[in-house]
Amino acid sequence: MSAVEPQFLWFTPNEWTALSTFFLAAFTALLVAVGIYQVLGIRAENKKSLTLNACSNYEQNPNIYDALQKLWAALENGELEREPKKFRPQINVMLNFLDAIAIGIEQGLYIEDLAWDHLDAIVKRAVKRYIDSGLIEKVGLEREDFIRLIEMRERWLRARPHFRDLSWWRRRRGTR
Secondary structure (H helix, E strand, O other), X not given: OOOOOOOEXXXXXXXXXXXXXXXXXXXXXXXXXXXXXXXXXXXXXXXHHHHHHHHHHHHHOHHHHHHHHHHHXXXXXXXXXXXXXXXXXXXHHHHHHHHHHHHHHHOOOOOHHHHHHHHHHHHHHHHHHHHHOOHHHHOOOOHHHHHHHHHHHHHHHHOOOOOOOOOHXXXXXXXX
């Protein structure tokens, strides 16, 4: 004659243990999934912030701003055309900045579509004005030193990306 196991609400102690273990494992899996989702969201937001900060340096970095002001004044008064070598440091600073953005995009540090929204006209104008025109060679800089910038401009001329960050709910519903 075997002993009857005690039951509480239709389950034996072993069944309660199994059921509790199952719910604990499911809850743990849910916490892991939420944690992964949050980490990925934080990484995406961080990448947006890095991209925006890098793009804003075009106007906010004092060295770049100073170089741009000198180049603009020289362009307006014709001095850039007459004495281009005098402006080599300013051209170098400005093109190095834009090339650094292109390298950051290439390496996945920045979001290309977001950078495109902020810098498209600037990149096109700078490459056309300083590189395509041959001015870069006149000041003693090499076109090959800015190859990533040139490639980015070419990519941006072919494709028309736009940054669009929709919530998963809007993407699902197709709402704009």
